[in-house]
Amino acid sequence: MLSFAGTLAVWTALVAAGWLAVAGWRAARDPLAASPSIVALRRSLLVMVLAALAAMAVLEAALLANDFTVSYVANHHSRHTPFPFNIATAWAALEGSIVLWGLVLAAYAYAVWRRATAGGAEPDSLDWGALAVIGAVGVFFFGLMVTVANPFEVCTEAAARSCTASSAFPLSRAVGPPDGLGPNPLLQNHLLMAIHPPLLYLGYVGLTVPFAYGISALALRRSGPAWLRRSGLWTRVAWVFLTAGITLGAWWAYEVLGWGGYWAWDPVENASFMPWLVATAFLHSSLVQERRGMLEAWNFVLVIGAFSLTILGTFLTRSGVIASVHSFTQSAIGPALLGFLVVVTVGSFALFASRSQQISSPPRLESLSSREGGFLLNNLLLTVYAMVVLTGTLYPLALEAFTGSEVGVGRPFFDRMAVPISFALLLAMGIGPALPWRVARAGVVWSRVHLPLQVALAAGVLVIITATRVGYVVIAVIAGSWVVAVAAGRLWSQARRAARPKRANAWSMIPRVIKSDRGFWGGQLAHAGVALAAVAIACTANLSQTLDRVEMAPGDRVEFAGYELVHTGVSTTRTPNRLKSSAHVEIWKNERRVGLAEPALSQFETSALPIATPGIHHTLTQDLYLSVTRIDEEAITLRAATAPLQWVLWLGGLTCAAGGLYALVGRRRRRSASVRPTDRARPRG
Amino acid sequence: MAERTGRRSLLRWASPLVILALAAFVAVSLTTADPVDQDRAERIGKQVRCPACEAESIAESPSSYAADMMGYVREMITEGLSDQQILDRIMAAYPHSQMLDPPFQTRTALLWALPAIALVTGLLLAFYRLRKPIPPGSMEESP
Numbered sequence: 001m002l003s004f005a006g007t008l009a010v011w012t013a014l015v016a017a018g019w020l021a022v023a024g025w026r027a028a029r030d031p032l033a034a035s036p037s038i039v040a041l042r043r044s045l046l047v048m049v050l051a052a053l054a055a056m057a058v059l060e061a062a063l064l065a066n067d068f069t070v071s072y073v074a075n076h077h078s079r080h081t082p083f084p085f086n087i088a089t090a091w092a093a094l095e096g097s098i099v100l101w102g103l104v105l106a107a108y109a110y111a112v113w114r115r116a117t118a119g120g121a122e123p124d125s126l127d128w129g130a131l132a133v134i135g136a137v138g139v140f141f142f143g144l145m146v147t148v149a150n151p152f153e154v155c156t157e158a159a160a161r162s163c164t165a166s167s168a169f170p171l172s173r174a175v176g177p178p179d180g181l182g183p184n185p186l187l188q189n190h191l192l193m194a195i196h197p198p199l200l201y202l203g204y205v206g207l208t209v210p211f212a213y214g215i216s217a218l219a220l221r222r223s224g225p226a227w228l229r230r231s232g233l234w235t236r237v238a239w240v241f242l243t244a245g246i247t248l249g250a251w252w253a254y255e256v257l258g259w260g261g262y263w264a265w266d267p268v269e270n271a272s273f274m275p276w277l278v279a280t281a282f283l284h285s286s287l288v289q290e291r292r293g294m295l296e297a298w299n300f301v302l303v304i305g306a307f308s309l310t311i312l313g314t315f316l317t318r319s320g321v322i323a324s325v326h327s328f329t330q331s332a333i334g335p336a337l338l339g340f341l342v343v344v345t346v347g348s349f350a351l352f353a354s355r356s357q358q359i360s361s362p363p364r365l366e367s368l369s370s371r372e373g374g375f376l377l378n379n380l381l382l383t384v385y386a387m388v389v390l391t392g393t394l395y396p397l398a399l400e401a402f403t404g405s406e407v408g409v410g411r412p413f414f415d416r417m418a419v420p421i422s423f424a425l426l427l428a429m430g431i432g433p434a435l436p437w438r439v440a441r442a443g444v445v446w447s448r449v450h451l452p453l454q455v456a457l458a459a460g461v462l463v464i465i466t467a468t469r470v471g472y473v474v475i476a477v478i479a480g481s482w483v484v485a486v487a488a489g490r491l492w493s494q495a496r497r498a499a500r501p502k503r504a505n506a507w508s509m510i511p512r513v514i515k516s517d518r519g520f521w522g523g524q525l526a527h528a529g530v531a532l533a534a535v536a537i538a539c540t541a542n543l544s545q546t547l548d549r550v551e552m553a554p555g556d557r558v559e560f561a562g563y564e565l566v567h568t569g570v571s572t573t574r575t576p577n578r579l580k581s582s583a584h585v586e587i588w589k590n591e592r593r594v595g596l597a598e599p600a601l602s603q604f605e606t607s608a609l610p611i612a613t614p615g616i617h618h619t620l621t622q623d624l625y626l627s628v629t630r631i632d633e634e635a636i637t638l639r640a641a642t643a644p645l646q647w648v649l650w651l652g653g654l655t656c657a658a659g660g661l662y663a664l665v666g667r668r669r670r671r672s673a674s675v676r677p678t679d680r681a682r683p684r685g
Numbered sequence: 686m687a688e689r690t691g692r693r694s695l696l697r698w699a700s701p702l703v704i705l706a707l708a709a710f711v712a713v714s715l716t717t718a719d720p721v722d723q724d725r726a727e728r729i730g731k732q733v734r735c736p737a738c739e740a741e742s743i744a745e746s747p748s749s750y751a752a753d754m755m756g757y758v759r760e761m762i763t764e765g766l767s768d769q770q771i772l773d774r775i776m777a778a779y780p781h782s783q784m785l786d787p788p789f790q791t792r793t794a795l796l797w798a799l800p801a802i803a804l805v806t807g808l809l810l811a812f813y814r815l816r817k818p819i820p821p822g823s824m825e826e827s828p
Contacts, residue, residue, distance in 0.1 A: 259745045368812075388800045391799045395793075407792065408784050409796065412732055450700045450704065453704050454703050457704060458707060469714050471718070548727070548744075629747045
């Protein structure tokens, strides 16, 4: 029954997406006589949104109702999966995650429509064209749901705990196992797992919208500021979600995976990081086009590149081509995604090439030492960064595919390449906001940076005297303080300038200065977040102490990093789907008991290997991270590590996202305000 | 602009001196700092991929297989072997193990070259395509 409803919803969404593509294209082609097409567009859009919602709702209903006749439910859910993981199971495996993808895409389409028609806005063919592109992308993803990744297949042959054969025909005779195996154990260990994938999807799928505007502008031969403003807005939306999603993903890895790290340059992580890098590059280069009319062709390349990378990432992680902890699926979806990737990249770049004559020939840079030059440097670094990650991720695959020989490309490679690029980015982030547009004279730049430079170096000296002389940490602190100090210096001098004619206190002008250019100051807040993250990464990577695998019988003590760890016993708890053995480790410092950590091993009935859960003792200066590799009555095997300033990394990532959010809110206001004729020129940054 | 012209000349001279002094202190402290005392076994282990897992090194992986391999690394360290000898023996003893750090060979040349090519191409583009000579008299600034 639910299979039938779900299949109906997915087919409806598929047809509506195709209809949206056609109606959108017709409305875009002929905007004057467009009203029937726009009516059709609106209808198809609403149908697609409702159908995508219905598909998700049916999937959730099947999970909550334990309807094991739906093969997805039989294979990925069990009666004992606790809340909220039973809800999250809907996107814990391939087919369900595509349903979420479709829903998010439909939601974005609706938001684009709302924005295009809000407040008596002039109907614009760019919007209709973009909706047509989103519709076409929707055809692909809803098409996946009715073919190679069908979440509503009916189970026709059941084993004890799973479904061994299934049919896409919804009225097939359904049988269901009495219970299923449940989702991947790694995915039911922490609350973050229920939050982080939807956030990441909102970011990932959101990059479809700027791509759609780019393609719409190319197809309609409408280069210029209109597509750029829209693409910029939607890239900001996606970027905020993507930033938050990546941060929470790293946090999840740290809290759950039990190896003490948060970033392994795993293909799944790279898959989310590459579009982030390219989207970040676009956020900056779009400002150059907005202000100076330059780099338009490059901006087209970036929006196409960012979207292509999301599809590439989906292919890498969902096709099982690289098996990793995250790649929990292997299916016929690989060729479909690869084909789509080829169509998207080849088609988009062919369109781009055929329109290159119409893309406005840009005025050239007066000088490389200018704000524009800073943005160029930023784009160069971010693109090379993305290139490094892409090469490192694909190289082993390509080499094996073409020559059959195997090579490992892992953390040491990525670290060696990424660290210098990251430091260069930090320095650029400090100098960029201090550079004036057009031409930066040395005197002006010096007046803006010499005090921040002193502050930053003083911070470095302070760290050397009080904490550590490890080079990476000191340099990260200097570079990070420099980024923050330059921004603070700009803020202070603008506040003073604003206060002077009014004879007001400069402090009282700070909120007004910030509000007058939310885009810029939101960006500076995001920079501060990156600076915080950089310092935290330098600390955790270089100041961490580790203790490798000590055997401890109950009552044993071990000294580690100024702590004394005491193993006091083992307890086991049995829940329907797992047997969890926890070690109780008391943490003592200076003869005082400061905490108790319970690193655990969980044996899920679905997996042969036990899943380790760390026990983490959080403090302001560092985390003490304990994990066990063996637990029994006689002894445990304990690993311990310190993670200095680990929480600062989460703070930095979320600050970065918050900065993007602030810029987004400001952008909206500014745009609606600029309609008014009395609008004053915005203060120059 | 007042913030530039209003500064006293003393301050204008003091500022570069302070920066130089601070930078010199940082540079000297960092160059004379003791090298980070990292566990040698850990450093070697981080370069070897754990065969039982995907992206993790044997130093990080919690699996018992990785623990065995780390034990072997420590054994060889006490025997006094060099890093390269240890890595070679690990590769020989565990046939499915792999370096996480790809060596520079002909088959990996492209891996190392591509980012460099991208960087150089970008720089060339920035210098030759996007820049134009400044016509005299147009040196206006907008802050």
